[in-house]
Amino acid sequence: MKVAIIGIVNMGTGFAKSLDKTKHQVFIGSRNIEKAKEMAQSLGNSQGGSYKDAAGFADVIILAAPWHSMKDVLNALGDVSGKVLVDICNPLTKDFSGLDVGFTTSAAEEIAKIVPGAKVVKAFNTIFAEVLQSSHKFEEGLADVFICGDDKDAKEMVSELARDSGYEPVDCGALSAARWLEPLGMLNINLGYMQKMGAKIAFRLMRK
Amino acid sequence: MKVAIIGIVNMGTGFAKSLDKTKHQVFIGSRNIEKAKEMAQSLGNSQGGSYKDAAGFADVIILAAPWHSMKDVLNALGDVSGKVLVDICNPLTKDFSGLDVGFTTSAAEEIAKIVPGAKVVKAFNTIFAEVLQSSHKFEEGLADVFICGDDKDAKEMVSELARDSGYEPVDCGALSAARWLEPLGMLNINLGYMQKMGAKIAFRLMRK
Numbered sequence: 001m002k003v004a005i006i007g008i009v010n011m012g013t014g015f016a017k018s019l020d021k022t023k024h025q026v027f028i029g030s031r032n033i034e035k036a037k038e039m040a041q042s043l044g045n046s047q048g049g050s051y052k053d054a055a056g057f058a059d060v061i062i063l064a065a066p067w068h069s070m071k072d073v074l075n076a077l078g079d080v081s082g083k084v085l086v087d088i089c090n091p092l093t094k095d096f097s098g099l100d101v102g103f104t105t106s107a108a109e110e111i112a113k114i115v116p117g118a119k120v121v122k123a124f125n126t127i128f129a130e131v132l133q134s135s136h137k138f139e140e141g142l143a144d145v146f147i148c149g150d151d152k153d154a155k156e157m158v159s160e161l162a163r164d165s166g167y168e169p170v171d172c173g174a175l176s177a178a179r180w181l182e183p184l185g186m187l188n189i190n191l192g193y194m195q196k197m198g199a200k201i202a203f204r205l206m207r208k
Numbered sequence: 209m210k211v212a213i214i215g216i217v218n219m220g221t222g223f224a225k226s227l228d229k230t231k232h233q234v235f236i237g238s239r240n241i242e243k244a245k246e247m248a249q250s251l252g253n254s255q256g257g258s259y260k261d262a263a264g265f266a267d268v269i270i271l272a273a274p275w276h277s278m279k280d281v282l283n284a285l286g287d288v289s290g291k292v293l294v295d296i297c298n299p300l301t302k303d304f305s306g307l308d309v310g311f312t313t314s315a316a317e318e319i320a321k322i323v324p325g326a327k328v329v330k331a332f333n334t335i336f337a338e339v340l341q342s343s344h345k346f347e348e349g350l351a352d353v354f355i356c357g358d359d360k361d362a363k364e365m366v367s368e369l370a371r372d373s374g375y376e377p378v379d380c381g382a383l384s385a386a387r388w389l390e391p392l393g394m395l396n397i398n399l400g401y402m403q404k405m406g407a408k409i410a411f412r413l414m415r416k
Binding site for chain 2: 202
């Protein structure tokens with residue numbers, strides 16, 4: 001798969017590091033083109049460039065940008081019709097105390113409204129950058145990546161990316177399930193920071 | 209601890225079975241007083257009676273009643289000032305497709321408004337009755353019971369009940385964290401039923 005990573009802060013760097021080692025072709029996009037190119041070079045197998053270059057190259061675009069800049073970032077991608085857009089964000093309020101959207105909608109659904117031609121998939125929002133950048137293996141097993149979206153093939157592509165980077169994908173149904181996954185991301189943030197468990201935590205759905 | 213279980217359908221029966229075997233004193237309350245007494249007798253160590261008898265007896269009251277009858281049930285308990293009320297419900301819409309309340313409030317917070325003198329604790333809403341009634345031990349370890357509430361001692365009492373019945377309690381902070389725990393309950397229901405994983409599933413927070 002041709003994968004774009006949009007943003008090179010914590011989550012973007014984590015994805016770049018883990019996907020660079022897979023069979024997939026990675027293009028790192030940043031507002032700071034030089035920095036994206038440097039990161040790509042230091043990783044070895046990836047390319048770097050602008051948001052637009054990265055999005056134009058890829059079949060799957062991972063949006064590793066914060067919620068409050070999402071609209072600007074989406075506008076900078078160019079035409080993303082038919083492409084898979086992976087929304088990994090947690091739409092926090094500016095003071096980080098809660099969610100900015102929810103209940104009757106979700107960040108994922110709001111993103112889908114902005115780029116109706118893209119296949120939006122929610123995933124990875126419960127995975128901390130600290131987990132993504134280190135090992136996702138816990139004593140109990142792999143961390144789960146909860147995935148939802150309205151396009152079956154797009155979800156399968158994201159599931160494959162999750163598997164290839166060492167996670168266990170869990171299909172949570174339609175994109176509207178983001179209304180439950182985003183509060184789970186918020187719970188994760190609450191446990192890691194407010195409840196001071198630290199950010200090396202992850203959820204696993206146990207089955208019998 | 210003196211524990212009341214309000215309701216003898218799936219969750220209530222599960223609590224009755226697992227708490228009857230602990231050191232705690234259990235009083236099973238039902239609208240059907242005879243049935244509550246029968247259940248208590250068949251279990252061996254518990255008492256049975258009306259909602260009011262059960263609530264009057266207990267320090268900790270587990271509300272194993274559905275969301276849509278909650279107001280009536282709370283009214284039937286009598287004075288619960290100073291007591292610990294454990295809200296285990298998932299406030300589903302009548303067609304089970306989503307949550308009835310959320311985002312700026314939660315079932316737990318709405319219950320606290322109805323009985324302001326009680327110490328409301330949210331817990332167990334992500335534990336299926338099928339898990340509660342069978343074994344809560346999974347290959348990976350114990351199922352987590354996510355707990356939140358505004359009274360520290362009340363949370364500690366509920367944590368002890370969770371531990372004594374074989375779960376691992378996870379303190380999620382203030383009662384308003386129910387805004388994230390209730391969507392997690394909904395996600396659990398969605399995975400178990402709509403995504404057809406079955407109801408013998410449970411979440412575990414993995415830590416390094």
